[in-house]
Amino acid sequence: MxxxxxxxxxxxxxxxxxxxxxxxxxxxxxxxxxxxxxxxxxxxxxxxxxxxxxxxxxxxxxxxxxxxxxxxxxxxxxxxxxxxxxxxxxxxxxxxxxxxxxxxxxxxxxxxxxxxxxxxxxxxxxxxxxxxxxxxxxxxQGFAAWLGVVRGAEVRAGDTVFVTGAAGGVGTLAGQFARLRGAARVIGSTGSRRKADCLTEELGYDAAVVRGAGPIEDQLREAAPDGIDALFDNVGGEQLLAALAVARRGARFALVGALSAQLTGDAMATTAISTFDLIARGITLRGVAAFDHRDAYPEYEREFGRALREGAMSYPxxxxxxxxxxxxxxxxxxxxxxxxxxxxxx
Structure with missing residues (x-):
């Protein structure tokens, strides 16, 4: 435009x-x-x-x-x-x-x-x-999406990737960046069936889980029966816990947002996580904030611009x-x- x-x-x-x-x-x-x-x-x-x-x-x-x-x-x-x-x-x-x-x-x-x-x-x-x-x-919000995929979750060829809050300004781009990085399967979470259909029919997601349509963990296990390799997390809370339950050994998690708490007015709300489980399965959790990675912006802008011009990505x-x-x-x-x-x- x-x-x-x-x-x-x-x-x-x-x-x-x-x-x-x-x-x-x-x-x-x-x-x-x-x-x-x-x-x-x-x-x-x-x-x-x-x-x-x-x-x-x-x-x-x-x-x-x-x-x-x-x-x-x-x-x-x-x-x-x-x-x-x-x-x-x-x-x-x-x-x-x-x-x-x-x-x-x-x-x-x-x-x-x-x-x-x-x-x-x-x-x-x-x-x-x-x-x-x-x-x-x-x-x-493409820079946050790119950082979470590239530096946070370190998405690799063949990965199964779960993106929470996938229909928002960050998530719609994170799933597309994951695909550009070679992800074999990309799953998103969202709040309605209408948005889930948009993710799978228009934005290249392979499957979607819908908040309120049953336990997130059960839906994620069905969508990723072999587990997930990477998480791009915009939400936290139940969705983060579901991802941990389904994660493969050595999975890499990028924590980019905390919408489950943020929209309630309590952005510091906690999520109970078993640290022993993280250690035993070698799971990495990494918080990602754009102001810590300004050096990466030129690379992001080149990749995003090229993908938009070539039609490999869209900007919803x-x-x-x-x-x-x-x-x-x-x-x-x-x-x-x-x-x-x-x-x-x-």
Whole structure:
């Protein structure tokens, strides 16, 4: 999806942004947000004014009422009522005094949820022209998917791979990367039969297990009667335990997300695991975070771009238009309504 063609235009006096109106105590709704009009900020030295064109939403953005956000090592996740929301965005540089950014350049940054943003130049990542064939793909969660498959689970030719949360923005790409790496059988978990059919009919999964359709372990044993060699885990909880029960000796697990706990508001919820069982069967569990692997990004971008251009991968996503749709986009994503990523065109 190409970004809208742009021509030089005067910067308006005001723009719209989305603020958190109230912290959710239970179900997240659009009523927890408000779209407000505010003056367009002015960049100072070393800053860039960016006209945002696209933004993405993700489950991790669900506003969390954390008593101590530093406990998670991610204080930027904390949102207070009245705060503008934030998240990944792609935009066009309008002005960047005292920096090496030029008007018209496309950059990626973390101040989405607003039509204009002032971004420190050091935090505005230039997009490599043509590296990815669709500008929307720069907002994919493909890097997390690639890292979990390549460096976390170390997927190899002939592996049987289980991807939890397979219909989300990460999982839809993780299964495809596993196949590119030579996996012989790829199994995904998801929350509905509709999504399971999408995984097997459109995204190359060999089988799917459905949350709520019976014990996950029983479904996984049926889908992988010889066990699994690798796990790409977005979810944790029951699904992680099922994978451990079905794992072959020497299996490699990449822990990339914890949605089973995260969406309840308790991202630190624990899962009881037998460490003796891990030792006895030589199973490796590895937590994978993108900020520890920035050196791998160029390799990922080359592989992802090539696969998209050659048709070896697709980038499933839903696009909503208009900043006023951003609250709805996040709520629908948290509710599990969409397959793949959810983006908003601003």
């Amino acid at each position: 190409p970004l809208p063609a742009s021509t030089p235009a005067a910067v308006p006096a005001t723009h719209r942004q989305v603020v958190l109106a109230a912290q959710p105590r239970d179900t997240l709704t659009t009523g927890h947000f408000e779209v407000v009009t505010t003056p367009v900020p002015e960049p100072g030295p070393g800053q860039a004014l960016v006209r945002n064109r696209l933004m993405s939403v993700a489950a991790v953005m669900r506003p969390l009422t954390l008593p101590d956000p530093d406990r998670f090592g991610l204080p930027q996740l904390l949102q207070r009522p009245g705060d503008p929301m934030h998240g990944p965005a792609v935009g066009e540089v309008v002005a960047a005094p005292g920096t090496d950014l030029a008007p018209g350049e496309l950059v990626r940054h973390r101040l989405g949820w607003r039509e204009y943003a002032v971004v420190d130049a050091a935090e505005a990542e230039r997009l490599t022209p043509g590296a990815l064939p669709d500008p929307a793909a720069y907002l994919s 996503h839903t696009l909503l238009r208009g900043i006023e749709q951003a609250p709805r986009a996040l709520c629908e994503l948290v509710e599990g309504r969409h397959v793949g990523a959810v983006l908003v065109e601003l």
